[in-house]
Amino acid sequence: MTSTHTDDTPDAYAAFREELRQFAENQCPEALKTVVRSNQKVARAEYSAWQHKLHERGWGAPNWPVEYGGTGWDLQQRYLFEEVMAEADCPPLYHHGLGHIGPVIMHFGTDAQKARFLPRIVNGTEWWCQGYSEPGAGSDLASLRTSAVRDGDHYVINGQKIWTSHAQEADMMYTLVRTSAESRKQAGISLLLVPMNSPGIEVRPIPTIDHWHHVNEVFLRDVRVPVENLLGEEGGGWKCAKFLLDRERLSPATVPRLARLADQVAQLLAERGRASTGASQNVLQEHLYLAQAGVMGAREMLLSAIQEEMHGTLAASKSSALKLYCSELSQQLIGIALDVAGPTYAARLVDTVTNDDTEAEPLRELIHTYLFYRSRSIAGGTSEVQKNVIARDIFGA
Ligand SMILES: Cc1cc2nc3c(=O)[nH]c(=O)nc-3n(C[C@H](O)[C@H](O)[C@H](O)COP(=O)(O)OP(=O)(O)OC[C@H]3O[C@@H](n4cnc5c(N)ncnc54)[C@H](O)[C@@H]3O)c2cc1C
Numbered sequence: 001m002t003s004t005h006t007d008d009t010p011d012a013y014a015a016f017r018e019e020l021r022q023f024a025e026n027q028c029p030e031a032l033k034t035v036v037r038s039n040q041k042v043a044r045a046e047y048s049a050w051q052h053k054l055h056e057r058g059w060g061a062p063n064w065p066v067e068y069g070g071t072g073w074d075l076q077q078r079y080l081f082e083e084v085m086a087e088a089d090c091p092p093l094y095h096h097g098l099g100h101i102g103p104v105i106m107h108f109g110t111d112a113q114k115a116r117f118l119p120r121i122v123n124g125t126e127w128w129c130q131g132y133s134e135p136g137a138g139s140d141l142a143s144l145r146t147s148a149v150r151d152g153d154h155y156v157i158n159g160q161k162i163w164t165s166h167a168q169e170a171d172m173m174y175t176l177v178r179t180s181a182e183s184r185k186q187a188g189i190s191l192l193l194v195p196m197n198s199p200g201i202e203v204r205p206i207p208t209i210d211h212w213h214h215v216n217e218v219f220l221r222d223v224r225v226p227v228e229n230l231l232g233e234e235g236g237g238w239k240c241a242k243f244l245l246d247r248e249r250l251s252p253a254t255v256p257r258l259a260r261l262a263d264q265v266a267q268l269l270a271e272r273g274r275a276s277t278g279a280s281q282n283v284l285q286e287h288l289y290l291a292q293a294g295v296m297g298a299r300e301m302l303l304s305a306i307q308e309e310m311h312g313t314l315a316a317s318k319s320s321a322l323k324l325y326c327s328e329l330s331q332q333l334i335g336i337a338l339d340v341a342g343p344t345y346a347a348r349l350v351d352t353v354t355n356d357d358t359e360a361e362p363l364r365e366l367i368h369t370y371l372f373y374r375s376r377s378i379a380g381g382t383s384e385v386q387k388n389v390i391a392r393d394i395f396g397a
Helices: 011-027 030-037 044-056 075-087 095-108 111-122 237-248 254-275 278-310 316-349 358-377 383-395
Strands: 128-131 147-151 154-162 172-178 189-195 201-205 216-226
Touching: 011 075, 030 044, 075 254, 075 278, 095 111, 095 128, 095 172, 095 189, 095 237, 147 172, 154 172, 154 189, 172 237, 189 216, 189 237, 237 316, 254 278, 254 316, 278 316, 316 358, 316 383
Parallel strands: 128 172
Antiparallel strands: 147 154, 154 216, 172 189, 201 216
């Protein structure tokens, strides 16, 4: 078992796969692929440019209905797109717009909101971030306290969000706010679409262990947002939030990216493994085989989940199980990679995150990725919370 990509593509899809492969090869700049290959953070400008190219080709929103700029692809095509893009080291689709808020706007938005927001997500001109979590309201999201008070034809927002990924580069934030403190706590929540250049918004970076800037605190002080930016009904935000969270956990790109990582680790083992003793190489190889088998299993789960999602029958437990399993797999795989890099480099591990040792570059990327992936079992809902969802769904607990 050397590769986890699909080699069971039916002939009917061979031409399609080739079309995707050629596009990825010719249209994605090499510099961008290098960034993706080494798991570094893709800058907004490059990301937008790539999205723009996909849009021009008609592939800006593979999973959306045609009427909103989607492709109308079937299940196999959707998966092949993700797979070929991952194999070619093209960036994953920017999830906050295409995967998260876009479908919520389609489902709950007014015609004016659909016309205003959806085209700019598909063509890559407008970037979104998610303002859900607050200090004291992460897993227990319904306890959020940021308030929005109606003042004429505006809402006035006051409060604080935390862990807001990409807030420093986003144009818009979809955010949950409390519009009523009187009723059951879920019933007093609304979903507002907030321009990030609104007066009263302050974004402060949160330094993280991996030295990347991706999460922030967002402070909102008397931020005025027009009432037409309310998504769904006032007090109906919890329904929108749950709709979104179920989809957030089902990210079609996750498994192909894991498959690519598994291939990279296999390559690393083949190159570096020679330096280690036969016994430890065998152990690492065995761990890798198990992880590769896990990726194949995850692929089957994902395909059936996408199918169910297309038919509106997807159970929350399935997307939670996938999220849980893929988080664990990504941590396992990058852990194997570090074990392969092993003792030879261990002494450099401590300072390599910040020093300029170019020889240590590949190791630096591994360590960055290792540290970043620690957050996989927290972001988007912790592993414990996923287990709760699964238990509730299956056992009615
Ligand atoms: C890299 C990263 C990016 C993020 N991006 C965003 C973003 O863009 N937007 C956003 O809104 N949020 C974002 N988050 C926040 C993320 O959703 C929360 O961190 C997560 O939901 C956990 O909430 P918390 O940090 O408040 O921890 P807590 O909820 O306080 O949890 C602390 C611990 O208690 C456990 N726990 C809590 N409740 C239960 C329970 N009922 N049963 C069992 N165990 C429980 C948790 O599993 C965890 O181990 C991001 C987080 C990270 C790390």
